[in-house]
Amino acid sequence: MRLTLFKKILFSMLLISSLMVVGIASLIDDSFQQGLQRYLNHGEERKLRLVSENLSSYYSEDKGWNELTPEVAQFILGRIFARPTEGNSEPQKSRSRYIKRLLKRITVFDNNWTPLWNKNIAIGDDELIKVPIKYNQKIVGWVATLKRDITPGVLESTFHQQQKYNLMWIVLWVTLISFVLSWLLVRHLLTPLKRLEDATSSIQEGDYQTQIEIDGEDELAALSMRFNELSQSLLIQKETREQWLADISHELRTPISVLKSEIEALQDGIRKPEPKYIDSLHYQVQNLNKLVNDLYQLSLSDAGMQFDLTESVNIKNLIENNCLQYQLRFQEKKIQLQHYFQESAINTITGDSKALTQLFSNLFENSLRYTDGPGILNVQVTQDKSTMQIRIEDSAPGVPDNALPKLFERLFRVDESRSRLSGGSGLGLSICQTIVKAHHGKMLASHSELGGLAITIHLPISIK
Structure with a gap:
């Protein structure tokens, strides 16, 4: 049994x-x-x-x-x-x-x-x-x-036996009443668990909209509340995953379609294999390769990619190196690159140097692509007792107010056509957000006083 x-x-x-x-x-x-x-x-x-x-x-x-x-x-x-x-x-x-x-x-x-x-x-x-x-x-x-x-x-024996007989009946009746009351009480107390079991079966079958009716304020009610929160979270994740797959399919379809059409044009003799057409194919392959690499980086972070947060990283040196690497490209686009470091700052934090290098590279690349020339890119690094603040802001064009909260979402673009022309995948800022969170910091987007976008990063100096 x-x-x-x-x-x-x-x-x-x-x-x-x-x-x-x-x-x-x-x-x-x-x-x-x-x-x-x-x-x-x-x-x-x-x-x-x-x-x-x-x-x-x-x-x-x-x-x-x-x-x-x-x-x-x-x-x-x-x-x-x-x-x-x-x-x-x-x-x-x-x-x-x-x-x-x-x-x-x-x-x-x-x-x-x-x-x-x-x-x-x-x-x-x-x-x-x-x-x-x-x-x-x-x-x-x-x-x-x-x-x-x-x-x-x-007389005494008869009285004693009568009392024992009455006591025996009392025991039997009390036992029977205890059984009935115990059955009703246990059934009442386990009703929330039965609801939880049914709801879990529904979740297992894929119905993430399942919610449990909550009665009372005891531990079972708290457990039911947590289950409802879990169900809602799973529903959001399911919708996000479906949207994520749809966006990836859409993003991959565009460069593949362009490649397919241009290759077919070469095969059919509509176009001759001239250098400009080969360069166009190479450009589309580069965009496709960058998109795949960005997706790979995000998949690693979702799978729990480990960062080495034990290194001593000099933020000043990292930013100066990035400025030197991007100096020529910013000059070609007539964008003035400026940086400021607080004199009293130590400029050194504990973190992953490779990941932080990628963080600043993505932010510089983002400003380079979406800032009109002539323009300005300003980098400021300040520090207090426990936190380092890094502010990267550029000039026009700016970002609409309704787009600021969505900038760190995957595959989000403010202007779809302009972003594709610039070669953006819509994943750069999402990767930056992942790196900052891994360093127990936070990243905020706001309007820049220069007319463009301002990204402010807060990183703890020492990660515990």
Whole structure:
């Protein structure tokens, strides 16, 4: 039999309830027996006090207890425990059987603790109920009887058995009620888990729009809330992945279509294999190659590409090297390249030098492609106690307000036709964002005072 969580909890609660009920019933029965025995022994002690008061007159200083014989004791007991008949105030003699049984259970001890009869009753403080017999305010003997360790008598036994019978029925009814309540309670408590199981099955089948109804504020409600957040996140990732695949297909289709048409034109003899047409083919292949390389870089970051963040990197040297590499290309486009470094700055951080070099190269390349000449590219590096700020801003043209939040999205272009003409893949800034996040920093896009785009990067000096 498959033990589900419902059955496990139900059986556990039922077992605990049954053990508690049986244990409580046993304690109640034991307490009842002890209480009844104490009650009976208290009654025995009260009887012994009556006997003690009547026996004191049979003691003499000269003869001691010689006058007290079992026959005399039986007479005294009959006189003490005689009961009036119904409708008659005169006492009648107690039943002889009752007096004989009572006489067998009690005895009288003298000052030397010698029993006058019933010598089989041994002296023991824990086993005897003893009441002193006083003569002229002096203890001259003891009347004693054995404590009742079991319930004697038909009446007492019947009463005890009736109580045990009632207690048994109470245990059975409480167990049954515990089972019903446990079943209802466990079913109620596990309802959110059942919903979670059904929702998980829906997610497994691809329905990412599944949401769980949340009741209460307990741990299961919190778990359901987290599941809803997970479902929403999976839905967003699914939509993003589908859009990502569609964008990649679209981006690859354009250069491939151009290559296909130009190659077919050469094959059909429409165009001759002149250098300008071969250069056009080479240019399209370069664009296609760059797009594939950028996609490869992003796939590595999505797969958890590891960066070596233990190197000591001089940001000033990196930027100056990039400026030297791009100086000629910026001059050809009549873009003035300026840079400023804070004098008090250390200019050194902990990070991955290769990744940071790619970061600045992508940003310089982006400004080179999308800044009109004559123009300006300004790079500023400042630093505080724990963070280095790098601001790269260029001149016109600028970026529309609604495009700023989307600049770091993959394959996003402000102007599709202009971007393709410049050879951009729409992945450069997305790769930069990945590198900055790997260094536990942040990158922001805003409007530049020069009329173009400003990219501000905050990098921690020491990565923990």
